[in-house]
Amino acid sequence: MRLQKLSHSFTKIGFKPLQTTVRNILYSLSFSLFCIFYTSAQKVEKTNEKPIQEEQDTISVDKKTVDPSAELLLNEKDQDTTKKDSVPPVLTDKVTYKATDYMKLSRRENKMYLYKDAEIIYGDVQMNAGLIIVDNSKNEVYAYGIKDSLGEYTQTPVFKQAQNEVKPDSIRFNFDTEKALIYNSRTKQGEMNVKGEVSKRVNDSVIYMTNVKFTTSEDVDNADYYFYARRIKLVPKKKIVTGLVNMFIADVPTPLGLPFGYFPLEEDRTSGFLIPSYGDENTRGYFLQNGGYYFALSDYADLTITADYYTNGSYTLRTESAYALRYKYRGNFRVRYENNLNSERGFPDFTQSTAYNIQWTHSQDAKASPNSRFSASVNFGSSDYFRQSTNQLNTGNFLNNQISSSISYSKTFQGDPQVNLNAAATHNSNSNTEVVNLSLPNVSASVSRVFPFAPKVGTKKGIIQNINTQYNFRGENKIVTQDSLLFKSNMFKDAQIGMQHSIPISTNFKIFNYLSASMGTSFEENWVFETIKQSYDETANEGAGEVVQDTIKGFDSYRTYNFSASLGTSIYGTFKFKEGKKIQAIRHTMRPSISYSINPAFDQFYDTYTQPVEDDPDTPDIVETEEIVEYSRFEGGFYGAPSNVFSSSIGFSLSNNLEAKVRSKDTTATESKKIVILNNLSLSTSYNIAGDSLKLSPLSISGNIPIIQNKLDINFNTQLDPYALDNNNQKIDVWNINNGGSLFRLTSASANFGYSFSNTDFEKGNKEEDPLENQTLRNGGRQDNLFGGGTDFGEERSFDKEKEGTNKDIKHYSYKIPWSLRLSYAVNYSNSTRQNEISSHSIMFSGDVELAPKWSVGVSSGYDLKDPGFTYTNLRFQRDLDSWLMSFNWIPFSDRTSWNFFVGIKSSVLSDIKYDKRRETDREL
Known part of the structure; x- marks a missing residue:
């Protein structure tokens, strides 16, 4: 037939x-x-x-x-x-x-x-x-x-x-x-679009095709790039196997071709090799970077192992793992070790250094266990890691001197009263001083507040029924060491252990229905396991004599207590304007408060020793051969020494709020609009009744002035001292006004504000976006790139597909050019010893402008107004090429001058098809 x-x-x-x-x-x-x-x-x-x-x-x-x-x-x-x-x-x-x-x-x-x-x-x-x-x-x-x-x-x-x-x-x-x-x-x-001239479908799992184009571009008929093969075998959702394959860009064939090709189409994660990128560096020579292997361990965890190698012998090892279990927990773990060599062995400029960093983030779902929670945020490693690290550039973390970590577990025991238990391990290090503070472990417990005299039914009334108390415990093993001594035996020699128990008792009540009164006392007991005994040794220091401190191991404790009371109220005043005015009324709220506190002197925890003194040339008639020095054996200990000075002081404070009620622009609105004119203008000072001199503390004034509602607030703070200075600029017990000056002497002042706005702020109905998790924020930096962002050359360049689609059909921007700007301004004035100077004065800014639907330009920089000059500056450019992404980052000046150019396919399937060229920072500087 x-x-x-x-x-x-x-x-x-x-x-x-x-x-x-x-x-x-x-x-x-x-x-x-x-x-x-x-x-x-x-x-x-x-x-x-x-x-x-x-x-x-x-x-x-x-x-x-x-x-x-x-x-x-x-x-x-x-x-x-x-x-x-x-x-x-x-x-x-x-x-x-x-x-x-x-x-x-x-x-x-x-x-x-x-x-x-x-x-x-x-x-x-x-x-x-x-x-x-x-x-x-x-x-x-x-x-x-x-x-x-x-x-x-x-x-x-x-x-x-x-x-x-x-x-x-x-x-x-x-x-x-x-x-x-x-x-x-x-x-x-998957991410691959395939177009074949003739296809023969053998079964539901194998298709043979001829004259085939496949690409990650959305429009396969007009793709900006594609791979062309005369024959392929397609296994849906698994793989594409080709014969001779060539790469075309804008329908122009390129020299990039392979005799055969294999393109995985697995939707599930699969294990496989990571192809390294190559290049050269001035100080380390040629390199292979970010090569390794990816392990898809299970549906809940993975593991990535990569490495870098340089021809001068430098190398980097990295391990990263991510895990997640729905409704339970999620997290990731990253370890990085670097052995950096500069120049060649035997050369006079040869140097060798190592750096490491351990990062771990773990968060528990709130639904997993309502009565217990475990979390971790670890960023632990060398102090100079973000300064000396290769194959990454993180401006925000480079400018941040503090690196911290925390691992904690909390448990709540339900009942009456409720008991809360928390165990944690913390770490903090300073990259400038290389001082590391460790708390291993830190245990705290508390019993919820108890009202022993409260009625079983009804509300609490009066001074007796409102009496409440609770119990708090805190124990800590603290280690202070240097970065070079970490994980060495010397690190634990100076460890200190301390425990603290506290029982606060307080109550509150009303007086004449208008005055709010509160009273309280607190009892604390501190346990330490190391004290210091001081004495004077005349034979020490080659006979010159010196104070000798001996560390006494063993349990010791001291107890302190205090008493406080306060009385406050709120006063409201409203000034109304005539009807028809835009401003309908102004409301002034004052909250005055007066407090009294007693702190006894705990002389029983102090000892004395005598030491000789030299004759004072200013008083030759007075000959004094020795003096009595008072000290506490708890000085320099875990919680320090208790005070041996009795104080009885009265504190004054006044808080002010100023609001205006204005007519709303919305004619359909039924209520007026409230605008804050002055927010929390506070004045505070105190007077020490038991003091022998300088009884009045400086007057502190602070406040907040809203400029743009919920967007821009100016914060200010100032200190006014009522006492005068002598000729040596030392404070004396003489009123400044009696010394020929004003009532108060301005000793310090500061003002600062931060503002972030964009083109969407002027559009109706805009919504605030959630802050994105990034490496800079994770390590203690800012999320808004005010001081520059971070670039890890080993990570895939990601692209926001939702953002890509928003401007897809825009032919021109008119006046709606997407832009954003972040500003931070700070000024500090110092005059405590008549220096009368601006101690610091700077402005920081960071902005991004989308010049065209697929062009964006950004800059992060600042200007020092005291010592004129630009601060650390970072320029960034990005171009969306549909299926490709091109970016350029540049630090034009400073000792970290560097630049990076990248162009590559956005799809993760073909992320190895890229061109990456950069000039890294000179590590010797």
Whole structure:
């Protein structure tokens, strides 16, 4: 039997109204169902009737452009490998079909025609097209698009099987063999878009294609780049295996080609090698960076091991793991070790240094355990890690001198009273001084507040019923050491252990219904396991004598207590304006408060020793051979020494708020709008009744002035001292006004503000975005890149696809150019010893401007107004090239001058196709 040759065409059939009886209609439907569900191959006999003509498909394959190896696929005689059997084939599943225009059965051809929005479903196979032809004699189906009223080729076929979807120009599918021929197919596999001229579907897991383009570009027909292969084998959602493959950029072939290619399409994470990048460096020579292996350990955890190597012998080892368990916890762990060599061994400028860093972040879901919680935020390592680290640049962390870590576990024991227990380990180091503070461990416990005299039913009233107390405990093992002594035996020699118990007792009550009063006392007991005994040794220091300190090991303790009381109220004053005015009223709120506190002198914890003194040349008549020195054995200990000076002081404070009620611009608003004019203007001072001199403390004034509601506030603080200075600029017990000066002497003042705004602030209905987690913020820096951002050359360049789509159809920006600006201003004035100077005065700024829908420029810098000059500056440029991303980062001056240029494919599947060129910081500087 010879099969009719398949052409890229569809049959145009005119609609003719049927004139028949109900019996004929039922007969036709019954016959069509019988033909669909039970068919067999028939020999095509000659007939005198003229067959239905088919029009040529508007999208056809030009055989001149098809590779000769594809002829076998285009020849139907060779393509159909199904041999005819004497036993009629039977469909293995139910076939359902529909069409919106008409369904026509041709008994002479033994074919059925479905026109417009046609659909056939056979098992897990679904086919949609403008025109579908079912050939019952061959058990085959043909699908084509149709032309609309404008002559456009629409309703092109869509072939679906299971999770796979193909969108070709035309399809031929055999129900018996479940094989298909697909022309100009388009399919998406993971991040890869594939377009093949001719595809032969062998089964649901293997497809052979010829003249294929595959790319990560969204528009496969007009891709900015693609890979071209003459033959490929496609295993959906698993892999693409190709023969000779070439890379095209803007339809221009490039020298980049491979004799064969393998492109994984796994949707799940899989283990595999990470291809390193290469380059050269002035001080370390040629290098291979970020090469290693990725382990997909499970659905809940992974592991990445990478390394860098330089030809001068320097190397870096990195390990990173991320884990997550839904509704339980999530976190990541990172370890980095570097051995840095500068120059060559034997050269006078040769240096060697090591740096390491350990980072661990763990967070527990609040639903996992309501009564216990474990969390970790660890950033532990060398003090100079962010200054000397290779293969990364983090400006924000470089400018931050403090590195800290914390691991904590908390447990709540429900009951009455409730008990809270917390155990933690903390770390803090200073990159300038290289001093490391460790707390291993730090344990605290507390019992919730108890009201022993409160009634069992009703509210608490009066001074007795409001009496409350609680118990707090804190124990700590503290280690202070140098960065060079970490993990060495000397590190633990100076460890200090301390425990503290505290029991506060307080109450509060009303006086005349307007005054709020409170009283309280606190008892503390401190336990230490090391004290210091001091004495004077006349024979020490070669007979010159010196004070000798002996460390006494053993348990010791001291107890302290105090008493305090306060009285305060709130006073409101409102000034109303005439009706019709924009400002309707101004409200002034004052909260005066007076407090009294007693701190006894704990002389019992002090000892004395005598030491000789030299004669004072200013008083030659007075000869004093020795003096008595008072000291406490707890000085320099864990909690320090208790005070041996009795103090009885009265404190005064006044807080002010100024608000205005204005008429709302919204005519539909029923209430006026409140605006804060002055927020928390506070004045405070104290007077020590028991003091022998300088009894009055300096007057402290602080406040907040809102400039832009909820956006810009100016914070200020100042200190006013009522006492005068002598000729040596030392404070004396003389009022400044009596010494020829003003009532108060300005000793210090400061003002600062920070402001962040963007073009969206001037649009209605804008929403604030959640802050993003980043490496700079994780290590104690800022999240707004005010002092510069971070770049890790080993991490993949990510791109925000949601942001990409927002400006996709914008032709011009007009006045809505996306931009953002962050400002920080600070000024400090000092005059404590008549220096009368601005101690610091600077402004920091960081901004980003999207010049075009795919161009963005940013800068982070500052200017020192005291010593004129720009501060640390970082410039950044970025260009979105659709499927590619290009970026340039530049630090133009300072001892960390460097730049980095990167261009690469955004998709993680082809992230190794990139060009990365940079000039790193000179580590010797």
